[in-house]
Amino acid sequence: MRRQILNNPEDLVDEALEGLALTHPSTIAYDREAGIVKRAHPARDKVGLVSGGGSGHEPLHAGFVGAGMLDVAVPGAVFASPTALQVHEGTIAADSGRGVVQIVKNYTGDVLNFRIAGELADDDAVRTEVVLVDDDLATDTADGGPGRRGTAAVLAVEKICGASAEAGAELGEVAELGRRVARNARTLSLALSAGTHPGETEPAFELGADEVELGVGIHGERGTGRVPFADADALTELLVEPLVAELGPARGSSVIAIVNGLGGTCPLELSVAARAVHRSLAGRGIAVARSLVGSYVTSLDMHGMSVTLLPADLDLLPLWDAPVRTPALTW
């Protein structure tokens, strides 16, 4: 049984955004009426960046609003797309005259509502470009369905596009860069236990003591299959091996790696997994040029992790390293 530190579940997202804004008053502001989180000090004369989607994945996206990353985040209810009108408000708020890149995780509702918002922005003479993030290797099937889900690589897209926009790049340039990152990054996830929806007491699915769900999504979606429980090195390898097989990085090349907790994973566990990722890649002659380890793209209190790999193209590293000041990511 899982309980939550929660008032009325219907007020959860609103109250949490109010709390986040009270915690970071010099970085973000919450516009309750518009249903968006924006920078406390809006940027001028740069390409705007807006992202959003269902809540329940915190700190994504509101935690990445600030200098060097997003201009605006548009949160929906837990695991539900924001409305097209909300996204429209967010898109307009993100514009400072040079157009707006919409960073959209590949889910039907998000894709639809961002598209409508883009058309509405067009009516307002605000130019938009969409970067679709579809990095989840577990959903890489040729069945003509909705395509791969968008998961933790969205963080890399937001960081790298954010740095590029801050440096003065043009709309098409920022969007093309984001598309390249999305195209080249892949993520794979596993869970030891599912998350529990706010106001409920039972997790989205149950696992046996010897089972691990491989290929889970971030909305309580079941994975591609169940595999036997194993130690941290073996579990990590279940993620690294298919990612390397898919991306095919050459010996001697290097990657950006994100080792991401899904909400209920402790820092000790993530550090052990990070060690395993480094060692596994080193054993293949692949260096980790940069890494980010923490719970950044979560699924409520799901106990599990994802690994994201992105080839560390030389032009990406300065953008990755560029300063960022947001509630959840600062360097």
Place this chain on the structure above:
Amino acid sequence: MRRQILNNPEDLVDEALEGLALTHPSTIAYDREAGIVKRAHPARDKVGLVSGGGSGHEPLHAGFVGAGMLDVAVPGAVFASPTALQVHEGTIAADSGRGVVQIVKNYTGDVLNFRIAGELADDDAVRTEVVLVDDDLATDTADGGPGRRGTAAVLAVEKICGASAEAGAELGEVAELGRRVARNARTLSLALSAGTHPGETEPAFELGADEVELGVGIHGERGTGRVPFADADALTELLVEPLVAELGPARGSSVIAIVNGLGGTCPLELSVAARAVHRSLAGRGIAVARSLVGSYVTSLDMHGMSVTLLPADLDLLPLWDAPVRTPALTW
């Protein structure tokens, strides 16, 4: 049942520190032989700061090593004090000629081993001062026992002393400042469920569906009593009310507030609690000058939170705001 992303439990701390150092190679280095974590680029000509204690509270303390905060962290096994020899190594490593402040949470083993290490350092002609952190209001009894436990206020002590040392203050000055912060700060915690020791599958204690453990410690210690489960605002008030009663901040005054997750608490929950802390204090005419919200001083995967309040004396705010660059805290 709780499982962990873990290899051999006996290797957990060592592997996690290796992983942390691989993740932050430009900030920290792990000296396995000495059993300490130090800055990748040791500071020169400043008062050194060393802290440490049992593991299982990550990111404390290794996550706070870096410019503007600790010079060295000395981790013990999970919930066990580091040895006096380890602390001695850490104390010597933290010295750059101007002495070392040892920041010690008030637990018998830690107090003893830091004291022995201080005596050993004295033999090496390294001056030391101890700042004892004993902020846990739940253990504020007059029974002549070990006194109040040290919990999340240690983070404020490390931040403020770190800034002071970085700014060039002398040994006695940094220590006196730390003692003042420790003396003035109080913390109170509650848990909705206990943490599970690595390698075990059952939590340290069990709670009924309607029970909340009030006044828990960070080592799975039981609290001062069980109270009925309630909504987030009411649970938060259970922490804020006694803290305010103890510290007695005047109407019109302001505080530094830390809303800390105990390991298994989601960002949404912490943001809702942060909102409640702000509102509860505002209702008493007390402003939150600065706040920090996140899982910083944890107890494995315990699901719960602590609130720390510290009167925001005017000389503390510039030290709180001073730049810091560590794995877990950067601004």
